[in-house]
Amino acid sequence: QKEVEQNSGPLSVPEGAIASLNCTYSDRGSQSFFWYRQYSGKSPELIMSIYSNGDKEDGRFTAQLNKASQYVSLLIRDSQPSDSATYLCAVRVNEKLTFGTGTRLTIIP
Amino acid sequence: DAGVIQSPRHEVTEMGQEVTLRCKPISGHDYLFWYRQTMMRGLELLIYFNNNVPIDDSGMPEDRFSAKMPNASFSTLKIQPSEPRDSAVYFCASRAKGLEQFFGPGTRLTVL
Numbered sequence: 001q002k003e004v005e006q007n008s009g010p011l012s013v014p015e016g017a018i019a020s021l022n023c024t025y026s027d028r029g030s031q032s033f034f035w036y037r038q039y040s041g042k043s044p045e046l047i048m049s050i051y052s053n054g055d056k057e058d059g060r061f062t063a064q065l066n067k068a069s070q071y072v073s074l075l076i077r078d079s080q081p082s083d084s085a086t087y088l089c090a091v092r093v094n095e096k097l098t099f100g101t102g103t104r105l106t107i108i109p
Numbered sequence: 110d111a112g113v114i115q116s117p118r119h120e121v122t123e124m125g126q127e128v129t130l131r132c133k134p135i136s137g138h139d140y141l142f143w144y145r146q147t148m149m150r151g152l153e154l155l156i157y158f159n160n161n162v163p164i165d166d167s168g169m170p171e172d173r174f175s176a177k178m179p180n181a182s183f184s185t186l187k188i189q190p191s192e193p194r195d196s197a198v199y200f201c202a203s204r205a206k207g208l209e210q211f212f213g214p215g216t217r218l219t220v221l
Contacts, residue, residue: 034209034210042214043200043212043213043214043215044152044200044212045212046209046210046211049209088152095140095157095159095164095206096154096157096165097142097154097210098154099151099152100151101151102151102152
């Protein structure tokens with residue numbers, strides 16, 4: 001079992017709709033959780049971090065964490081074509097970040 | 110702040126040659142990480158440093174790879190000799206303890 005698992009997609013969502021990205025992790029000692037966005041040919045860019053159970057909202061983005069289920073999600077409301085990218089889930093145990101393989105999201109105009 | 114700086118941005122070399130990748134972390138960040146990204150394996154942690162000291166190099170694929178951090182503002186990742194399977198994008202990232210991690214623009218390495 002991979003340490004961090006994501007659906008590889010591609011996930012296609014109409015413009016203006018809600019995109020839902022999911023991630024599960026195996027290490028119960030995981031302390032911090034992150035979502036990075038990566039455009040083709042670019043480096044990963046941090047968009048959300050979450051440290052405790054529940055929801056965290058930042059603009060059109062909402063991160064959700066459920067430690068009992070070892071599950072992290074990212075919701076993107078009012079999806080825009082500029083949201084088309086690969087989204088990487090990352091989990092920190094001690095000082096190391098482990099990344100999932102990413103979900104490729106395409107927003108259809 | 111200029112962010113994490115990496116050089117070169119692109120490197121094309123022939124099998125057997127030595128390759129050196131360079132990284133300047135964000136000022137004040139005491140953790141530095143080297144990652145490799147490929148389509149097949151995704152983003153893999155190779156090694157990380159804390160206060161210039163290598164802490165975990167378990168991700169370094171083999172002895173051909175080595176990394177150093179002689180001071181707080183500079184790190185290198187060296188591959189000697191290089192092989193075609195080393196072709197990938199290599200990222201450097203840095204952060205302060207307990208805070209978020211930021212990536213450099215990456216070095217795209219092609220070994221012919």
